Amino acid sequence: MSLPAKSQYIEVVRLALYGIAVRMGFSFEDIEDLKVAVGEACNNAVLHAYDDGEGVMKIVFEAAPRYLRIIVQDEGRSFNSSEACSRVPVTFTDKSLSEMHAGGLGLYLMQALVDDVEIRTEAGTEVILTKLLNGSGVVI
Numbered sequence: 001m002s003l004p005a006k007s008q009y010i011e012v013v014r015l016a017l018y019g020i021a022v023r024m025g026f027s028f029e030d031i032e033d034l035k036v037a038v039g040e041a042c043n044n045a046v047l048h049a050y051d052d053g054e055g056v057m058k059i060v061f062e063a064a065p066r067y068l069r070i071i072v073q074d075e076g077r078s079f080n081s082s083e084a085c086s087r088v089p090v091t092f093t094d095k096s097l098s099e100m101h102a103g104g105l106g107l108y109l110m111q112a113l114v115d116d117v118e119i120r121t122e123a124g125t126e127v128i129l130t131k132l133l134n135g136s137g138v139v140i
Contacts, residue, residue: 005055005074010042013059017070020061024068024133033113034068034131040106041072041127049076049125067115067132075124 001016003009014035021031038059045057055076062069110117116130 002056002058005045005050005057005076006053007043007046009057010039010046013042013072014039016059017061020063021068024063026068026131026133030131034070034129037110037113037117037129037131038070038072040109041070041129044106044127045072045074045076045125049074051077065133067130069128069130072127072129073124077124 001013003012017034017038018031021034026034042057042059045055049055049057055074058071058073060071060073062071107117107119110127110129114129114131116128118128118130120126120128
């Protein structure tokens, strides 16, 4: 699906995801995790990809027997994903509030809620989220 990169369209993506995930047999908890992770990926496209606020985000759902993969793409301004990921703390328990960075927490959430996160920044940004169905094994 291709939608304007505007915050009001994130719920459309989450609703489509819900329908697909229910059909595939994901648990309620896994579906909620997926919705948060996809919402974060879309929110990054909305907030950071297009300086003028005008642009498109493309969402692809790849349903396979053992996993669901969601790809969120934009053609806007890219970012240094390795630098952003290096700022993400491994744990928050030993950090004070003043040590927390603004931004980057969405990446942490995505990594915590799905089984695999891949970020490509060759032309725009592509966030690939993979969630295994019923803990079915290794990410493909």
